[in-house]
Structure formats: structure tokens, C-alpha cells
Amino acid sequence: MKPLFALLIFAFSLILTGCAKPTPVQSKDYSAFKESKPRSILVLLPKNHSTDVDASHSFLSVVTHPLAEGGYYVFPVAVVEETFKQNGLSNAEDINAVSITRLHQIFGADAVLYLNVKEYGTSYQLINSDTRVSASARLVDLRTGKELWKKSATASSNENDGNYNNGLLAMVVNAAIQQIVNTASNKSYEISGITSARLLNAGSSGGLLYGPRSPEYAKAAM
Template sequence: MTWSPILKAMPLVAAALLSSGCATQQPYDYTAYKESRPSSILVLPPLNMSPDVLATNSVLSHVTLPLAESGYYVFPVTLVNETFKQNGLVNPAEMHDVTLQKLRDIFGADAALYITVRQYGTTYAIISSESRVTAEARLIDLRTEQTLWSGTATASSAEGRSSSGGLVGLLVSALVHQIVESTTNRAHPIAGITSNRLLAAGRPNGILYGPRSPNYMTDGNTRP
């Protein structure tokens, strides 16, 4: 076995890591959000752009808690799913195509949350194995049809791992992690971390606190 391709790739990996840490996050414009002041949120089942069929239900099972803790009434996801099915809509793509006015008429919610899962599952690379979940979200006012907020978040099982042990050690560790994570659906708890990062209020450029939170309208309604 030759190590030359791996060694040649190391400078490129290092450069990518350095460049990713240089981006400056711009403040989000919350003007429409603050004017809307939604109190109830309808969460549509996430669109799944990953190859893992478990992604939609896994992410959906985690999103209610951070929204509720942020001060919003969240329509029960099982009730929402059943309502769609009773109207002949059985997959997220069809549900996302329903007009905003129709969603408002049926559910009476102030806003709808559209989620897209970009990454979900375990992958194996030369010197790393991880379960990663990436999701995007858009919060749309069902009364004005304005986009109130949008964001993205990622979580990985590789966060905080030690890189000691040399290259051979990294390869062995990657193989072990792949076996463990593939047999235990490690992506499901990672989806919970992603959902919290994406939808918990008080984070930079995240959603605002809702009217049921004691932090509502505190410090510009962005964080405590």
C-alpha cells in the first residue's frame, strides 16, 4: 500500500480548513420577522435530499422541542401528517407544494417552517468516518407570504475527536467508527443536535424568541 496520494492530499485538506474559518457572518435582517411576530408555527415534513430514507422522520422527530422551548406553539407533527394524508398528500414534496393560503385556511397557523435535509448518514473517507446531518430551514409568514427567516446548521459525530495516533491510527479509528455508527444509526442523535442548532432561539442569526418565552422582545428579541 502506498501513502503518497494521502500525503499529497494533506495540504489541500489543511487549506480548506483554514479558509472555512475565515468567513465573517453577516447580521441577519429581522425587520419582517419583528413586524410579523408569529406565535404559532406549522412544521412541514422535511424534504430529503440525502440518500438515506430515514432522514425525513428522524429530523422531524427533533424539531418540535427547540421551537417550543423558544416560545412558539408548534402544531403536533403527527396531526399535521395525518391531515395531509387525509387530503391525499403522502410525501413531503407534495406537502411543500401546497399554497400558503391553503395552509393558512386548513391549519390557521401564523407561519410555516420548510426544512430541507441536505446531508444525513454515515460516510467513510480515507482518514475519517463520521455521521453528519445538515439541514436548511425557511420560516414563511402565512398571512403576508414573506420570508421571515432562513438558516442552515450542521452537526457531526466527528466533532471533538482526537487526531493523535499517527496516520495508521487514524485509518483504524475511521474504520471502527464506520462500523459502530452504521450499525447504531448514529445519525439520529446527530439530527437532534443539528435541529437544536438550527431552531433554538438565542443563537447568532437564528430564530427569534416567541411570545411564550420569558426572553420575548428582550434585547431586540434576538437573545437573552
């Protein structure tokens, strides 16, 4: 009887857990963002915490599009990088360490976007090959030093993967093939585009507010 009673107690606890109300999601505070009203954004070379040496520049090349689409003027990344080189700065650590006062003096931007690439590249497991890009972003007002917004995002080549019903041998072979194809075709760059869109698209859940160059900007102000 004791095992049966314990089983009933366990089942009842699962029912109670299922009936419990979910924890409400905290809404993001946009008060500082709305007060700042940034029009132009300076994007710095991302810090790279992955094992791929090309991750910083590769991810940087895809982040300006969603920002521009969101209604912001984005300083040309090639011009920004050359400006830093002329001042003796070429790596992400040194560039990200420049004070906001100095950045504002040099570029005159309203805000600066700090980026961190946490994962970048293709990893191979026994029955799986996954190309994954994870990054975080933080927007800071260059005039006041206030943090306006931050977010993290991830994209993976294994999203909606339908290979789980295949045989073990087929999965192993497929993983090996995908590893070769993804590496040769620079799959990480493609996944970077998805990650940057999830991270920086204006108007998305927890995303940036629309900038003044977007038609949605006026609507949001109404």
C-alpha cells in the first residue's frame, strides 16, 4: 500500500504544479530610453568570448542592418574602425574600454552599442552538428552615461530540426556531413544574421524602440 500511496501523492503534486499560475513576466523599463531619444548609434567592435577568431568582425557586419531598419543613423563601421586604428586601437578590448566622454567627443553620436559574442561556430556531437551564435547587446547614452537598454539572443541551425526520427547511423552520418558543409559554407555568418535580428529588431518583444527615421516612431509617440 505504501508504494501506491506514495505514487498517488506524487501524481497529485504534479497536478497542483500544473495548475499553479505562471510567474508573470517582468516588462522592460524603457523610461531612460524614452527620455534619451537617441537618433544616432555608434556600434563598437564586439568582444569575442567564442573560440572563433573571426567572430567579432563577422557579427559586426550584420548588426547595422536591423539598426538602420529600426530608424537610427548608424555610423559606418569601416569608418569607425579606421578612426580607432588611427588612434592606435585595433582590438575589441581596447576599443570597448574607451570612455563615453571620449567617444562622444570623437564621433558625436547620441548612444553607443556594446556587443558581446558569447558563442560562434559549429560544434560536432556524436549524432548532431550545431552551428550556434549567441550575443548580448547594451545601449548606453553617450551624453549622460545612462544605460538605455540591454538584451541577449541566440540562434541555432538545429532549430526545428526534424532528424530525431531517423536511425542512429543516419544521424551520425548526417552530423558529419553537416559539420563539413557548415564549416565550408560559413554557416555561422548566416546564423549571425538571425541572431542580430532577434537581438536588435525594433518593436520586438524586449527589443529596441523605433528610432526617429522609422515611420513607426511617430505612431509610438501618439
